[in-house]
Amino acid sequence: MTIHIGANKDDIADVVLMPGDPYRAKWAAETFLTGAKCINEVRGMLGFTGDWNGHRVTIQGSGMGMPSMSIYANELIKDFDVQTLIRIGSCGGMQGHVKVRDVILAQTASTVATPSSTIFKELNFAPTADFGLLHKAFHAAEKMDVDVHVGGIYSSDTFYDERPDLNKEMQRHGILGVEMEAAELYTLAARYGRRALGVMTVSDHLLTGEALPADQRERSFGDMIDIALSAAFA
Numbered sequence: 001m002t003i004h005i006g007a008n009k010d011d012i013a014d015v016v017l018m019p020g021d022p023y024r025a026k027w028a029a030e031t032f033l034t035g036a037k038c039i040n041e042v043r044g045m046l047g048f049t050g051d052w053n054g055h056r057v058t059i060q061g062s063g064m065g066m067p068s069m070s071i072y073a074n075e076l077i078k079d080f081d082v083q084t085l086i087r088i089g090s091c092g093g094m095q096g097h098v099k100v101r102d103v104i105l106a107q108t109a110s111t112v113a114t115p116s117s118t119i120f121k122e123l124n125f126a127p128t129a130d131f132g133l134l135h136k137a138f139h140a141a142e143k144m145d146v147d148v149h150v151g152g153i154y155s156s157d158t159f160y161d162e163r164p165d166l167n168k169e170m171q172r173h174g175i176l177g178v179e180m181e182a183a184e185l186y187t188l189a190a191r192y193g194r195r196a197l198g199v200m201t202v203s204d205h206l207l208t209g210e211a212l213p214a215d216q217r218e219r220s221f222g223d224m225i226d227i228a229l230s231a232a233f234a
């Protein structure tokens, strides 16, 4: 047990899927896993462990933002020895060819800063997905006939953004979408030699102003979960 995860070591699988929303964790566990058991309720940040096609999987909420992700990823890696961490998130689309409900596989995650920034001092570290997971996720998405994009995303510290100039530069440099956790997850995975990937569904669009309601963000992003599970065990 850790401060934020009230589970025994063997309650948590080697592979952990991490939505920001703890109720997406519940929905995903009930929908995709058999024999799912709740393994964490501390602070309402729900986690579940069950089976997918004979493989043991944990789905643990990360909360919103990189400081929260950092807490859960640190504990999962250092205390529970988790080997594979896949974020299953929502994101805002930032390019015209990226549509609401499309899936983005985050090859890189640019940031202004992460909780890890202070250790890098003047270095601009480039948080990057695990290539093996990325490759497998892409093939899984192609097989499922999902509209998928692979490329850079922006991990922001603010949902209600007040820097339109920064978004413009991101867009000019091909950034596909914005979310709030992947860069710190990739950085921790690199530090501790684990596999990480961010699979995101576009829930709203910065260019068109479209936005899906909360219940759909919680319960309707099944394709990205299939992709994440397929990539983890391919």
Ligand SMILES: O=P(O)(O)O[C@H]1O[C@H](CO)[C@@H](O)[C@H]1O
Residues within 6 Å of the ligand: 019, 020, 021, 063, 064, 065, 088, 089, 090, 091, 159, 178, 179, 180, 181, 217
């Ligand atoms: O839907 P989740 O996985 O929480 O991801 C996105 O949604 C939240 C903001 O609404 C942030 O956590 C952002 O990264």
Ligand SMILES: O=c1cc[nH]c(=O)[nH]1
Residues within 6 Å of the ligand: 090, 091, 092, 093, 156, 159, 178, 179, 180, 203, 204
């Ligand atoms: O961080 C996020 C998540 C979803 N949509 C956004 O616009 N930003």
